[in-house]
Amino acid sequence: MMATASYSSGGAAESAAEERAKTEAVFTSIGDGAIATDEFGKITRINPAALKILGFKEKDVVGEWFPNIIVTLDDAGAPVSLIDRPITRAFLTGQTVSEKTYYRTKNGARLPVAVTVSPIIYNERPIGAIEVFRDVTVEYEIDRMKSEFISLASHQLRTPLSAIKTYTHMLMDGYMGDITPEQRRSLSTIIGASNRMNELISTLLNITRIESGSISVQPRMLSLKKLAEEAMKDLDHAATSRDITLTLAHSTSDCMVRTDSLIAKEIISNLASNAIKYTPDGGSVTLKLTNRAHSVVLGVQDTGLGIPKAAHAQIFTKFFRAPNVVKLETSGTGLGLYLVKGLADRLGGKVWFTSEEHKGSTFYISLPKDSNKIAANAAGLVVRKS
Ligand code: ADP
Numbered sequence: 001m002m003a004t005a006s007y008s009s010g011g012a013a014e015s016a017a018e019e020r021a022k023t024e025a026v027f028t029s030i031g032d033g034a035i036a037t038d039e040f041g042k043i044t045r046i047n048p049a050a051l052k053i054l055g056f057k058e059k060d061v062v063g064e065w066f067p068n069i070i071v072t073l074d075d076a077g078a079p080v081s082l083i084d085r086p087i088t089r090a091f092l093t094g095q096t097v098s099e100k101t102y103y104r105t106k107n108g109a110r111l112p113v114a115v116t117v118s119p120i121i122y123n124e125r126p127i128g129a130i131e132v133f134r135d136v137t138v139e140y141e142i143d144r145m146k147s148e149f150i151s152l153a154s155h156q157l158r159t160p161l162s163a164i165k166t167y168t169h170m171l172m173d174g175y176m177g178d179i180t181p182e183q184r185r186s187l188s189t190i191i192g193a194s195n196r197m198n199e200l201i202s203t204l205l206n207i208t209r210i211e212s213g214s215i216s217v218q219p220r221m222l223s224l225k226k227l228a229e230e231a232m233k234d235l236d237h238a239a240t241s242r243d244i245t246l247t248l249a250h251s252t253s254d255c256m257v258r259t260d261s262l263i264a265k266e267i268i269s270n271l272a273s274n275a276i277k278y279t280p281d282g283g284s285v286t287l288k289l290t291n292r293a294h295s296v297v298l299g300v301q302d303t304g305l306g307i308p309k310a311a312h313a314q315i316f317t318k319f320f321r322a323p324n325v326v327k328l329e330t331s332g333t334g335l336g337l338y339l340v341k342g343l344a345d346r347l348g349g350k351v352w353f354t355s356e357e358h359k360g361s362t363f364y365i366s367l368p369k370d371s372n373k374i375a376a377n378a379a380g381l382v383v384r385k386s
Contacts, residue, residue: 032134033113039127041066041087053113053135055106066131071104075213079104090117091126100136112140147208154201154208161201165194196331203335206266207318210342215263217346222261223254224296224367228287231268235276242281246272249288255296258370263343267351270336271300271363277332278325278361279304295349297366306357315353316341324357340365 027034033050037043046061054070061069066087072080082088086097098116105111115133119126170176172187179187209215225248232246239246257264268287275285283303290297307315311322319334337351344351348368355361 030132032132034133035061035066035070035131037066037087037129037131039125041091041129043069044128050133053105053111053133054103060106073102073104073110075102077102077110086115086117087129087131090119090129094119094121094126103133112136144212147212150204151208154204157197157201161194161197165191165198168194200333203333203339206339207335207342210339210346215343215346217260217263219258219260219370221256221258222264224257224264224298225251225254225289227261227265228268228289228298231265231272232287234269235272238273239276239285242276244276244279244281245284246276247284247286249286251289251291253291255289255291256369257296257367259347259349259367263347264367267340267343267347267349267365268298268300270340271298271365274336275300275302275304275361275363277330278302283360292366295366295368297364299362299364301360301362303360306359306361307353307355308357312355316351 027036027045028047030047031049033053034045034047035043035050036045043061043064043066046056046058050056051058051061056069067082067085072085074080080101086099086101089095090097096116096118098114100112100114102110103113112135113133114136115131117129117131120128120130168187168190171179172184172191206215228248232248235246272285272287279285279302285300285302288299288301290299305324305328307322308324311320311324314320315322316337317334318338320338321332321334325332341351344365344367350366351364353361353363
């Protein structure tokens with residue numbers, strides 16, 4: 001009996017030591033940087049990959065408070081406040097936090113990194129955290145080159161496209177002689193297609209600007225009601241040609257906001273044109289403005305196809321199109337809402353929606369009444385001088 005007991009306790013100690021050895025081997029051998037902290041954020045372990053990526057020596061780091069040694073920087077190169085750092089959020093929420101950010105290396109360089117911080121929870125409270133990160137400099141460079149290529153290609157496509165449009169309009173207007181009704185129909189198909197191509201080029205250019213952080217924002221005081229009316233006017237033909245009633249619900253005020261008119265209009269146009277596109281002939285699309293204390297909310301409601309529940313979480317993802325619209329062979333790229341979300345972020349606004357399949361959807365955009373400060377403070381943002 002004794003022998004068995006001593007044998008089994010020896011076995012437990014051995015297996016715990018074995019587990020520790022395995023963990024140690026994993027920690028030191030993984031190619032990504034790994035840092036372990038205790039419950040107060042003091043660094044207890046750092047692996048060779050982390051030391052190599054950041055340029056530190058183990059003795060500089062172990063025993064130090066994590067935020068003191070590993071400085072996180074934002075897009076503009078300024079230190080991220082303690083509360084916004086991934087490690088703080090992981091401790092506060094008890095959840096794993098993953099994000100791309102920048103670290104300052106020992107020699108002061110700004111290094112792009114993809115970080116995942118997992119709190120170690122024991123007895124329902126965090127007793128430490130493990131941070132794993134990798135250097136994403138090459139990925140950033142590839143992304144930058146990709147954006148540069150799209151931007152260049154889009155600009156180059158614009159010139160021939162404007163020649164196509166100009167000559168088609170001249171043909172339509174009879175500058176090259178009389179045309180038959182059949183020829184007129186063909187020409188208007190060409191104009192429609194080149195307009196769509198133009199929109200696609202603008203979307204691509206806007207996306208590259210957003211992704212590179214170089215989109216310029218020029219906030220000025222404007223009426224969101226007037227902007228919504230302008231956007232509706234541009235879409236009037238698309239709606240009436242399909243017997244869709246496009247209206248602005250009665251709102252009491254002009255809904256003044258300080259924001260960028262071009263960007264705000266792009267957002268409204270995208271939401272309203274989606275509502276028209278995904279509403280069957282004879283339906284209705286209603287825009288509604290609501291004045292709140294610090295923001296104005298615009299709702300774009302339609303009586304259309306709606307979005308299947310399973311697709312809700314991905315709606316703002318790049319290139320995503322819900323299966324119900326794909327099945328109907330509607331045209332689209334899945335870039336519009338990704339762009340809307342990026343543009344709304346730049347204005348300090350929010351976008352969300354409610355939707356039921358076969359019944360319709362309402363997309364909302366809320367813009368702060370004064371996005372000036374928010375826009376100017378947003379990372380990497382260029383504020384155009386009025
Ligand atoms: P696109 O319209 O070019 O496909 P978007 O990014 O604008 O791309 O929209 C993404 C997807 O969201 C659409 O393909 C569609 O599945 C869904 N969607 C957007 N707006 C609506 C709407 N008003 N009604 C139903 N589905 C919508």
